[in-house]
Amino acid sequence: MAKEKKLVESITSMEEDFAQWYTDVVKKAELTDYTSVKGCMVIKPAGYAIWENIQHELDRRFKETGVENVYLPMLIPESLLQKEKDHVEGFAPEVAWVTHGGLEPLQERMCVRPTSETLFCDFYANDIHSYRDLPKVYNQWCSVMRWEKTTRPFLRSREFLWQEGHTAHATAEEAEARTIQMLNVYADFCEEVLAIPVVKGRKTDKEKFAGAEATYTIESLMHDGKALQSGTSHNFGDGFAKAFGIQYTDKDNTLKYVHQTSWGMTTRMIGAIIMVHGDNSGLVLPPRIAPVQAMVIPIQQKKEGVLDKAAEVKEALVKSGIRTRMDDSDKSPGWKFSESEMRGIPVRIELGPKDIEAGQAVIVRRDTREKITVSLEELTGKVTETLEIMQKDMLERARTHRESHTYTAKTLDEFKDIAENKPGFIKAMWCGDQACEDALKEEAGVTSRCIPFQQEEITCECIYCKKPAKAMVYWGKAY
Numbered sequence: 001m002a003k004e005k006k007l008v009e010s011i012t013s014m015e016e017d018f019a020q021w022y023t024d025v026v027k028k029a030e031l032t033d034y035t036s037v038k039g040c041m042v043i044k045p046a047g048y049a050i051w052e053n054i055q056h057e058l059d060r061r062f063k064e065t066g067v068e069n070v071y072l073p074m075l076i077p078e079s080l081l082q083k084e085k086d087h088v089e090g091f092a093p094e095v096a097w098v099t100h101g102g103l104e105p106l107q108e109r110m111c112v113r114p115t116s117e118t119l120f121c122d123f124y125a126n127d128i129h130s131y132r133d134l135p136k137v138y139n140q141w142c143s144v145m146r147w148e149k150t151t152r153p154f155l156r157s158r159e160f161l162w163q164e165g166h167t168a169h170a171t172a173e174e175a176e177a178r179t180i181q182m183l184n185v186y187a188d189f190c191e192e193v194l195a196i197p198v199v200k201g202r203k204t205d206k207e208k209f210a211g212a213e214a215t216y217t218i219e220s221l222m223h224d225g226k227a228l229q230s231g232t233s234h235n236f237g238d239g240f241a242k243a244f245g246i247q248y249t250d251k252d253n254t255l256k257y258v259h260q261t262s263w264g265m266t267t268r269m270i271g272a273i274i275m276v277h278g279d280n281s282g283l284v285l286p287p288r289i290a291p292v293q294a295m296v297i298p299i300q301q302k303k304e305g306v307l308d309k310a311a312e313v314k315e316a317l318v319k320s321g322i323r324t325r326m327d328d329s330d331k332s333p334g335w336k337f338s339e340s341e342m343r344g345i346p347v348r349i350e351l352g353p354k355d356i357e358a359g360q361a362v363i364v365r366r367d368t369r370e371k372i373t374v375s376l377e378e379l380t381g382k383v384t385e386t387l388e389i390m391q392k393d394m395l396e397r398a399r400t401h402r403e404s405h406t407y408t409a410k411t412l413d414e415f416k417d418i419a420e421n422k423p424g425f426i427k428a429m430w431c432g433d434q435a436c437e438d439a440l441k442e443e444a445g446v447t448s449r450c451i452p453f454q455q456e457e458i459t460c461e462c463i464y465c466k467k468p469a470k471a472m473v474y475w476g477k478a479y
């Protein structure tokens, strides 16, 4: 019994210390491990399986819009990185350099890709000639490296996994439409699969991607009231095309520059799942992303017939398409319950000799702990239904949490008071001047999260300088 208690006791409660709670969940749910490679992480099977499901769902959605996957080298020659001025300035402080090949110093050093715009541009400059070659709608699944000073599993690590889409189009309108289209793919994915509601909007010039004309973002709110940038989609206009000479011959026989976009989502989303849905017993996974959706736990499994029946139940669930496992290890049922909860498995199915005698089983929901007794004939249908309800409830709960942690500020005093005392999003008006954005960061410790597509007019003047406002902005502290 002492050992069983330990599994749960060793998690810090989120109310006490959210950061420590996060670290505890990541470790206890066996998502990652430390490695001798500083600032990087080992993603363990339970964590990697979540990433595989994210990949699978996103990749399917991408391909439905005509995206094709490619793979480019992981090294970028310095001269290539230098070609677009804003881009190199934005990334220079965090790139890692390769200076030797074997024992020989390289004539030109190369960086490990922090992102692949420059390589795609180099490739497109060779590959695009005519309007018939357009559009190019490519995506790459890979890892990138950014030399971060402080790191945390999933949220900020030097090497992380992601996808980066890079497209080239004949017209500015087409590029803008693709930028928004991919933002919507991300937003739908977050809400439908991860049960994370998002705010869609545009980044201010200060916060936009280095080299982009416009950056669109989806912002989500974590349980502790901090924001997380969850996916971004950039419209590059023809800036990169001009720097790299990506031109095509149009139908009218004139040479024109292409218009480009890029968009990405990363393993950070696993951090988001943990921080939006987790509780003091560990991880809570939305059923649609959970690698294991149901865990069958036999009780008094040494009694004759129990294990056989449990295996039969498991098989029936697997056959009906529910990702199911059975825990027939020699740990006690209490330990198995805690472990299944810690790993965030959406439902567990308890099955003991008395249940078998009565022809029933008990379904326990991870999120609400609700226990549902159901006949074995109806079990599969009931588990499917429970998973669907849980998925919906999790999104609703996250939405309610976000709404109750979104505040409106009409004066600077009000703004500062909220920033200091009420973690969450702050909606306030802005004049469009970066000086006010800088001042709010300096004085209230918040950054602009986005200029939401859904605008409201809270007042007519900027929260900081009182000049006429141009837009309502979401502000907040962010990961």
Ligand SMILES: [Zn+2]
Pocket: 430, 431, 432, 433, 436, 462, 463, 464, 465, 466, 467
């Ligand atoms: Zn202002």
